[in-house]
Amino acid sequence: MSTNLELVTLPEAARITGKTPHNIRDYLQRQRIGKYNHQGELIERARSGELRVSLKELQTFLSMIEQGIDKHHQAGLHPELGFHQVSESQRTKHVHRLHPYLGKFIPQLVEWFLSRYFKPNQVILDPFMGSGTTLVQGNEMKMHTIGIEISPFNCLIAQVKTQPYDLPKVSAEILEIEQHLTEFSKSLATPTKKLEQFKKKLLADCQSDYLNTWFAPNALLEMWYYRHLIPGYQYQDLLRVLLSRAVRSSRLVPHYDLATPKQSLPVGQPYWCRKHQRYCTPIDNCQSKIHAYSADTVRRLMEFDSLRSNRMVKIFQGDSRQVNLKRELVNTPLANRLIDGVFTSPPYVGQIDYHDQHRYAYELFGFPRQDSLEVGPKKRGKSKLAQQEYVEGIAEVFQNVLPWIKPKGKILVVANDRFQLYPDIAKLSGLTIVEQFQRAVTKRTEQGDDPYQETIFLMMKKN
Ligand SMILES: C[S@@+](CC[C@H](N)C(=O)[O-])C[C@H]1O[C@@H](n2cnc3c(N)ncnc32)[C@H](O)[C@@H]1O
Known part of the structure; x- marks a missing residue:
């Protein structure tokens, strides 16, 4: 096996050795296996950008553990x-x-x-x-x-996490605003003159080049619609955080890159997703994320409320x-x-x-x-x-x-x-x-x- 062929990504290494990618990351961190090849150079990442390790080195290390001749914990780490x-x-x-x-x-x-x-x-x-x-x-x-x-914005997140809530009221508000959004989303499927006028009016104050670039047209309309409904509710800050979370996931950014987007252009067609290990299609709406996060938000608030x-x-x-x-x-x-x-x-x-x-x-x-x-x-x-x-x-x-x-x-x-x-x-x-x-x-x-x-x-x- 040539040196190059022996390099594997963490999920591959995990599959072959029966460990988890976390285990292998841990071995790297503890310097039980190296980030460097025999020439002392940093091991090149895979084309996909994922970290790689030497399979041979990993297998040797694991067999040492099996024989009990390796100390698991490197001195100094708590x-x-x-x-x-x-x-x-x-x-x-x-x-x-x-x-x-x-x-x-x-x-x-x-x-x-x-x-x-x-x-x-x-x-x-x-x-x-x-x-x-x-x-x-x-x-x-x-x-x-x-x-x-x-x-x-960080202050808003912290405020929303820590403030006490009237939970039945929160649930009712989150459900109601989501229902309004769902109706609006459905209406987008049948264009009418009235709808076109409403869309134009709705987006009239969306001047942001960033928003106009990084979202599919319907996603932008839906998030802007939800945003314009927020002032009608009591728990406005919570709704803003919920919407922001959905908007974050609705950007035209590959799933594996959501935390730190690196691409300079929005993703426009299906792409190989490192996170999901399959082809993913760019998201064309925001409503589905609002739906997912609405129930999740209520559940999380209830859990913290009991603690x-x-x-x-x-x-x-x-x-x-x-x-x-x-x-x-x-x-x-x-x-x-x-x-x-x-x-x-x-x-x-x-x-x-x-x-x-x-x-x-x-x-x-x-x-x-x-x-x-x-x-x-x-x-x-x-x-x-x-x-x-x-x-x-x-x-x-x-x-x-x-x-x-x-x-x-x-x-x-x-x-x-x-x-x-x-x-x-x-x-x-x-x-x-x-x-x-x-x-x-x-x-x-x-x-x-x-x-x-x-x-x-x-x-x-x-x-
Ligand atoms: C490592 S993060 C803290 C994360 C936090 N422990 C948590 O779990 O969410 C450091 C934070 O310091 C904030 N920060 C940076 N400069 C600051 C300053 N001059 N005054 C107050 N906060 C600042 C950043 O905005 C950032 O949110």
């Missing part, structure tokens, strides 16, 4: 923090999947740390709140939570380097209370543009964008200068919030510190790194296939 047994549905349980979000950590990671370092009724801050995972999990564990986040506590959840949209927590909390039950600790995951240097990943929602609703205030965005890259700006930006956030945190408060920060910036960040912020936990990241909420390693820094204020 055995409990891989969460290898946690299924996809558990990682995205209840409200955590009301809307996808690239860069989320899993609730099980939050739970592990909150249960060890904090108690019910304490106050936890997440100054890089994202979609609110810390807030949801903290609330479930009877803790008060505060989140700060620069992206207005949630009545502790405070406060969300502030703004730049964590600037937000004045004392002033923001003044008229709330959390005023005059110091915060017990932080659990957060700042952006990784040059990895994600957090506003841009939800571009469809910004274009759909016209929310104001504050991209330029993101710390460490992808568009700034990973250069030395970008790293320096990142260090200063993250340190400014800690300097800004530390005065409101108890002297012995625990600051837990989840980071992929491949550039080893956190010692400098800690120093600049007036923090001491007390402990570091290393964890293998093979299972994320948004499936990517590049395994990596994360560090959770436990820090405390310097005396």
Whole structure:
């Protein structure tokens, strides 16, 4: 067998060896099998873009395990923090999947740390709140939570996840608006003069080139129709998030690329789908996604409702380097209370543009964008200068919030510190790194296939 022929994708390797693709990603992450060939070069990905491994190397490794001559866990990686047994549905349980979000950590990671370092009724801050995972999990564990986040759409997702609902009313609203949409969709099949006039009027204020490019004509009409119905309901923010989720799935983007679209042109004809391993047809409507997510949303809200506590959840949209927590909390039950600790995951240097990943929602609703205030965005890259700006930006956030945190408060920060910036960040912020936990990241909420390693820094204020 030539060297090239021996390279297989993870699903192929899984099929041949009787393991799962997750197992193999895990072996890669733990460096039990290599990402490099005999020449020391990075193994080329398959044409489809999927990671590949050497089948021979994998089989040798598996036979070593069978003979008991291999140590499964590479020294240094915390055995409990891989969460290898946690299924996809558990990682995205209840409200955590009301809307996808690239860069989320899993609730099980939050739970592990909150249960060890904090108690019910304490106050936890997440100054890089994202979609609110810390807030949801903290609330479930009877803790008060505060989140700060620069992206207005992320704040909307977190708000919708954490607010209490009148569930019968929510169900009725979601069902009714969906019924209106279904009738409208049906009417599109029989064009009339009246319908044509209505369509023209409906789309008159859809000025977005992005929306006009990335959706099939009927999908655009349906989403715009749903959008125009929202002001007639009580739970408008929830309906906006539900619609955004459907719109995300209705883009003319290949299924395997929905999280980070790479193509510059909409997909126009059936294509080979890496995700589903078959030919998929570009979606021509939005209604089917609304239908799927309507029932799913109600089910998720009901599930969280049975777990949630009545502790405070406060969300502030703004730049964590600037937000004045004392002033923001003044008229709330959390005023005059110091915060017990932080659990957060700042952006990784040059990895994600957090506003841009939800571009469809910004274009759909016209929310104001504050991209330029993101710390460490992808568009700034990973250069030395970008790293320096990142260090200063993250340190400014800690300097800004530390005065409101108890002297012995625990600051837990989840980071992929491949550039080893956190010692400098800690120093600049007036923090001491007390402990570091290393964890293998093979299972994320948004499936990517590049395994990596994360560090959770436990820090405390310097005396
Ligand atoms: C890694 S994500 C956090 C994800 C979160 N843990 C979750 O599970 O959803 C980092 C977040 O920091 C936000 N962010 C970046 N710069 C910020 C700033 N200056 N102030 C507040 N938030 C910021 C980004 O918009 C992004 O949502």
